[in-house]
Amino acid sequence: MPRSFRPDAVLVQAVIAGALSFAHLHDLAAAAGQTGWKAWAYPVSVDLLLVAVWRRLRTERSKLAWFWFLVALIASLGANIATAGLLDLKHVPAWLRILVAGWPALAFLGGTLLAHQPTTPA
Incomplete structure (x- = not known):
């Protein structure tokens, strides 16, 4: 029996929050002189680093992963603020x-650095 798609409140909230964060990162990049595609690529690079590091932290608790998580989080929060x-x-x-x-x-x-660091189970 196929599962029907049911929007989850947490998923909806995450999509909205992600879109707002993306827009804030774009607006800051554009205001700081990054024009055209560069202003759109900037939020992708911040958010994808944050997601990649979060995925790494789910399997490994390395100091390097925590460092890059904080760097990406500060970049994202800084743009939003x-x-x-x-x-x-x-x-x-x-x-x-x-x-x-x-x-x-x-x-x-x-x-x-994260891509080339060997993973070890947490």
Whole structure:
């Protein structure tokens, strides 16, 4: 007997929260000078690193995984908070532009280190 699809309240909430976070990350990247496809790729890189690390933490509790989880979480939370009206998105400070521009290299490093670290059961 096939299962019917029933939307779960937690799943619906997660999709809404993910979409809002994605939008905040995009808005911050665009305000910090990342135009076109780069502004759309920025939230993907933050959120995918967060998801990849979370998956790793479900099977292994390494210090490296926890470090990259905190890095990705701070990037995501920082963008959400920055777009809450506390920051003038028309005049983004230079230090924030530098952080946003440097994020891809940092995310690539984290993802590469996690991908090439051997997994051990928790």
